[in-house]
Amino acid sequence: MGSVSAEDFRHIRDLVREFVRTEVVPREREIAEADAVPDDLRNQAAAMGLFGYALPDEWGGLGLDLTQDVELAMELGYTSLALRSMFGTNNGIAGQVLVAFGTAAQRGEWLERLASGEVVASFALTEPGAGSDPAGLRTTARREGDSWVLDGEKCFITNAPIAGLFVVFARTRPAGESGTGIAVFLVPADTPGVEVGPHDRKMGQEGAWTANVAFTGVRIPAANLVGGDEEAGYRAAMTSLARGRVHIAALAVGTAQRALDESVTHAATATQGGRPIGEFQLVQAMLADQQTGVLAGRALVRDTAARYVSGEDRRIGPSAAKLYCTEMAGKVADLAVQIHGGSGYLRDVAVERIYRDVRLLRLYEGTSEIQRLIIGGGLVRAARR
Structure with a gap:
């Protein structure tokens, strides 16, 4: 368990559930239309500790x-995945790099500010020519005296327009010489040479902002090398991504549950020829497939998280959970639109938004194809050892 007891955690979970369902769900249209999460919801999330729920309590996090x-x-x-996206990088792939690999000074400088929500950290890994596989990285970092100088371009960087800190992956030497040659650097957003592009217009997940980030001759102190070690970078990326995959799988289960609930409500109330459509067997079959996927996904996520925490499986399990749960959420959302019929295709109907939102889950933090390679390759390598 984390530093939080089961009883205390139940209280935290109940508060989050109430916040999501009473405060955020009624404002999903507002978030989508403004393409932004309202400040009052952001402030409530920060006050509840959500910007640091997975950061250690010694830094002001909840320590989950x-x-x-x-x-x-x-x-x-x-609810709208934009809410979680606001604080997802602090707790997830960016914050965890600092927790696991940062020096004492780096943690002291940044973690409390991340946990409070004062600073949003962005994880700058993906590039136009290097997506799910970091080995193709082209952003470079070269040592000059007691500084590092970074050059390169990143894309699809979550929270880039509001970030105060970029956790940047860059190549310190060509690939293949020895090791991966990838290191991680802490780059404050106001460093000269950092340029954040306009936020991307996406198929869904309105309010969750991503953008390109260019680094042109960006000079930072040598002390900003994460862990003070050039070799830590690739390990940091892989460790953070594996943990993040379990989190994304869980997010997918939550969204699928919402799509199922919307479908059941619709089936029980909408009529066709004077009968609730939920009485039709083919509609019941769709509901059954949705329910089965949600239950399987939830069990898989819980089991995978437990095996990650115990150290039993931190590679194949996370990839399998992300693969299954995100593909499942896509199917459940598709069935939800079908159950709603024509109304499911209308803007402002929850399942239409969900259908667009979940499509991204199979792409980021490693595509479904990359997860299959990790799972299949891992099994074969283990058998050959």
Whole structure:
């Protein structure tokens, strides 16, 4: 368990569930139309500790471990994914790099500010020519005296327009010489040479902002090398991504649960020829497939998180959970639109938004194809050892 007892955690989860369902769900249209999460919701989330729920309590976080993290993620997935996206990078791939690999000075400088929500950290890994596989990285970092100088371009960087800190992956030497040659750097957003592009217009997930980030001759102190070690970078990326995959899987389960609930409500109330459509067997079959997927996904996420925390499986399990749960959420959302019929295709109907929102889950933090390679390759390598 994390540093939070089961009883205390139940209280936290219940508060988050109530916040999501009473404060955020009624404002989903507002978030989508403004393409932004309202400030009052952001402030409430910060006051509840959501910007640091997975950061250690010594830095002002709630100190939840991954088994608790996924329970919160399933609650947060129930509404607009833009809400979770605001604080997802602080708790997830960016914050965890600092927790696991940062020096004492780096943690002291940044973690409390991340946990409070004063600073948003962005994880700058993906590039136009290097997506799910970091080995193709082209952003460079070269040592000049007691500085590092970074050059390169990143794309699809979550929270870039509001970030105060970029956790940047860059190549310190060509690939293949020895090791991966990838290191991680802390780059404050106001450093000269950092340029954030306009936020992307996406198919869905309105209010969750992503953008390109260019680094042109960006000079930072040598002390900003994460862990003070060039070799830590690739490990940091892989460790953070594996943990993040379990979190995304849980988020997918939460969204699928919402799509199922919307479908059941619609089936029980909408009529066709004077009968609720839920009495039709083919509609019941669709509901049954949705329910089965949600139950399987939830069990898989909980089991995977427990095995991650115990150290039993931190590679194949996370990839399998992300692969299954995100593909499942896509199917459940598709069935939800079908059950709603023509109304499911109308803007401002929850399942239409969900259908667009979940499409991204199979792409980011490693595509479904990359997860299959990790799972299949891992099994074969283990058998050959």
